[in-house]
Amino acid sequence: MSKTKSKPVPIHATMEQFETIDNELTINGLPMTVIANIVGQTPFYAYDKSVINDTMANLRQILPTGIELHYAIKANPYLPVINHMCSLVDGFDVASKGEMLLAIQTGMPTDEISFAGPGKTNVELTSAICAGVTINVESESELTRIEQISQQLAITANIALRVNPAFELKSSGMQMTGGAKPFGIDSELVADLVIRINSSSNSFIGLHIFSGSQNLKPEALIEAHNQTFELASTILEQAQSTARSINIGGGFGIPYFPGEQHLELSEISDNLSRLLKEYQxxxxxxxxxxxFGRYLVGPAGVYICEVIDIKMSRGQKYIVTNGGLHHHLSNSGNFGQIIRKNYPVAVANKMSQTSDENVIIVGPLCTPLDIVANKVTLPSLEVGDLVVVYQSGAYGACASPQQFLGHPSVAEILL
Ligand SMILES: Cc1ncc(COP(=O)(O)O)c(C=O)c1O
Incomplete structure (x- = not known):
């Protein structure tokens, strides 16, 4: 096969992180039809190591050196992905015992793993205490249970307090703070709990202030960072305590929908440098x-499904694929979207062909919610073609109801 590189036709969605070679989308140099044969099935997710590496390198280069980067495993817990991330990040954030056990098995030092999330069971707390993982405590009663368990075991627990500030991260896809929330401890109650931990045999690690996710507005993130530093400073002053770490959250978004732009990081980074100096x-x-979750892995992943049938219904062309909501709930618009919008899509084996057909791409499920892409203009599709959904490296397989209707589960591969 000759390796003439062709620029994709600009009409259908392409994402610049992947190369097109001979009409085919490639993942880390491999054409998609070859990957499909290697995997031996469609649908599948393919994740590109080189895109993850580039994202991490850019982030490290842009953000001030004093900032440590943790990966939130919930975004993509596929073991080869986590193992790869282990060599790139400074720590992991986990949200369950299951994720914690995965994180530990990558070899990440347990004191670089933090466990956040409401409703931790005593079994989970025991496991975290014994492993030496930092527990981001979400309520006073959770703290009481940790104290009881650590006392019974005679093991020092590493405790950070997750704070629910009065402010919110504006313009977020998901807001997690401000007002009454199930996450974290209301900020006005935190200083007393810091004092309580410092006067116990447990270890006070610091504060965790995660105010939102999927944010594409630098000014909103900057405002939240300013408020986060100020709040952490006030709490620690009130408690007359130092902290080993302060987790200032993440929330960097990625562009999914038409009109969305990549997050501009330079002003955010300048402001973080200023804050590090101010609070030195x-x-x-x-x-x-x-x-971060999606920012690190989202752009590196694609979801591939195969065209099974093509039909017309009262003048509208439908492309029926073997993939959909059961593998990729967030692409279907049913994972937190208010109004459904299309993720970027293309035809992985027809990347250089002109897009001239308006189609609705659906999955095999008997529900009108099972939409892969609604009214998109793509090259003329045939049975066997590979539809690609970009920006699918986060909240894909792990956030989808794969058992629904008993279709085969999705495969994954990291290349
Ligand atoms: C505590 C915490 N950390 C990290 C994340 C990851 O967010 P994202 O994937 O948007 O970076 C979330 C998302 O809900 C979260 O709740």
Whole structure:
């Protein structure tokens, strides 16, 4: 096969992180039809290591050196992905015992793993205490249970307090703070709990202030960072305590929908440098960390499904594929979207062909919610073609109801 590289036709969605070679989308140099044969089935997710590496390298280069980067495993817990991330990030954030056990098995030092999430069971708390994982405590009663368990086991628990600030991260896809929330402890109650931990035999690690996710507005993130540093400073002053670490959250978004742009990081980074200087006397010895999920892995992943049938219904062409909502709930619009919009899609084996057909791409499920792409203009599709959904490296397989209607589960591969 000759390796003439062709620029994709600009009409249908392409994402610049992947190369097109001879009419085919490639993942880390491999054409998609070859990957489909290697995997031996469609649908599948393919994740590109080189895209993850580039994202991490860019982030490290742009953000101030004092900032540590953690990966939130919930975004993509596929073991080869987590193992790869282990060599790139400074720590992991986990949200269950299951994720914690995966994280530990990558070899990440357990004191670089933090466990957040409401409703941790005593079994989960025991497991985290024994492993030496930092527990981001979500309520006073959770703290009481940790104290009881650590006392019974005679093991020091590593405790950080997750704070529910009064402010919110504006313009977020998902807001997690401000007002009454199930996440974290209301900020006005936190200083007393810091004092309580410091006067116990447990270890106070610091504060966790995660205010939202999927944010594409630098000014909103900057405002939240300013408020986060100020809040952490006030709480620690009130408690007359130092902290080993402060997790200032993450929330960097990625563009999914028409009109959305890549997040511009330079002003965010300048502001973080300024904050690190401003709070140097108080936080000079404190690790400042951020935790990201989708920003690190989302753009590196694609979802591939295969055209099974093509039909016309009253003038509308439908492309029926073997993939859909059961593998990729977020692409179907049913994972937190208010109004459904299309993720970027293309035809992986027809990348250089002109897009001239308007189609609705659906999955095999008996529900009108099972939409892969609604009214998109793509090259003329045939049975056997491979439809690609971009920006699918996060909240894909792990966030989808794969058992629904008993279709085969989706495969995954990291290349
Ligand atoms: C505590 C916490 N950390 C990290 C994340 C990851 O968010 P994202 O994938 O948008 O970066 C979430 C998302 O809900 C979260 O709740």
């Amino acid at each position: 006397s108080q936080f000079g010895q404190t690790k400042i960390m951020m935790e």
